Amino acid sequence: KNQVEQSPQSLIILEGKNCTLQCNYTVSPFSNLRWYKQDTGRGPVSLTIMTFSENTKSNGRYTATLDADTKQSSLHITASQLSDSASYICVVSGTSGGSYIPTFGRGTSLIVHP
Amino acid sequence: GAGVSQTPSNKVTEKGKYVELRCDPISGHTALYWYRQSLGQGPEFLIYFQGTGAADDSGLPNDRFFAVRPEGSVSTLKIQRTERGDSAVYLCASSPTSGGNEQFFGPGTRLTVL
Numbered sequence: 645k646n647q648v649e650q651s652p653q654s655l656i657i658l659e660g661k662n663c664t665l666q667c668n669y670t671v672s673p674f675s676n677l678r679w680y681k682q683d684t685g686r687g688p689v690s691l692t693i694m695t696f697s698e699n700t701k702s703n704g705r706y707t708a709t710l711d712a713d714t715k716q717s718s719l720h721i722t723a724s725q726l727s728d729s730a731s732y733i734c735v736v737s738g739t740s741g742g743s744y745i746p747t748f749g750r751g752t753s754l755i756v757h758p
Numbered sequence: 759g760a761g762v763s764q765t766p767s768n769k770v771t772e773k774g775k776y777v778e779l780r781c782d783p784i785s786g787h788t789a790l791y792w793y794r795q796s797l798g799q800g801p802e803f804l805i806y807f808q809g810t811g812a813a814d815d816s817g818l819p820n821d822r823f824f825a826v827r828p829e830g831s832v833s834t835l836k837i838q839r840t841e842r843g844d845s846a847v848y849l850c851a852s853s854p855t856s857g858g859n860e861q862f863f864g865p866g867t868r869l870t871v872l
Contacts, residue, residue: 648800655855686848696838722766729772733800740788745814746861748800 646671648736648749656755658671661724664754667717667734675737679708679719682731682751691719691732762783762864764850768871771840779835779867791861792825793849801849807833835870840871862863 648669649721656661669677673728676695680688693700694717705722721728733752738745766778771777783790784867786805786867788809793801805816817824838842847868851861 685865687851687865689863690817690860693860733839736799745816748802749801750798753798 646736646738647733648747650732650734650752652718652752653750654755657724658722659724659726659756661666661720662699662720663724663754664721665732665734666756667719667736668715668751669715669734669736669747669749671704671736671738671747673738675739677708677710677717677718678737678746679706680733684730684734686753688733688735700733715729716734721754724754726756726758729748729754729756762850762862763850764848764864764867766867767865768868768870770872772872773839773840773842775871777837777840777869779837779869781802781833781835781850781852781864783831783833783850784852784862785831786832787852787854787862789859789861790827791851792833792835793851795847795849795866804835837869840869842846842871845869845871852860 651666678693679691682688691706694701694710707720710717731753733751734749737744763782769843790807791805795801805815805825810830824836847866849866851863853859853861
């Protein structure tokens with residue numbers, strides 16, 4: 645069964661600090677991995693996408709890594725801001741009969757305190 | 759241009775009633791997805807449309823749930839004989855194609871079954 649596990653479940657940090665969120669997956673065959681940011685009361689918004697051959701991708705203060713051999717990914721947030729407070733969801737897409745059905749993790753809830 | 763919109767934003771209903779949730783995808787997007795998200799969880803896949811047809815409805819929990827997309831644009835998720843366990847945020851997402859492209863999410867409809 646395809647699964648995406650994220651850790652930690654929640655995280656509290658001070659503004660300006662860095663943090664790293666983890667994602668392990670068992671989706672097969674693998675197509676791509678995305679990190680989404682979901683603000684409270686809103687739909688998820690894509691931050692980064694990585695395919696099998698990519699091992700790092702940056703988007704501003706967000707840097708995602710992918711190790712396709714160990715099936716692990718991380719999202720590193722640099723110099724956190726209050727607006728980074730949100731849920732960060734790891735999403736892995738595989739293929740099933742030609743369609744790409746994503747498997748979502750439960751998310752990591754990040755709270756940035758001033 | 760406009761993003762994905764969903765109506766209503768909130769829906770409160772009584773157990774046993776019928777509800778319809780509407781999704782207006784981004785114009786020109788051929789793929790449309792419905793998800794259900796419970797508090798503290800990641801989105802759970804329900805059904806995926808490619809054009810007018812349901813390409814994968816394996817996520818629908820039971821036959822009380824049904825979705826249509828008659829003209830390949832707007833989609834309606836229909837829930838019959840609602841139960842308290844159906845209470846959740848129902849998210850809709852659209853994508854230019856189904857090939858693992860980025861999904862653009864709507865704000866969701868929060869359904870509460872009393």
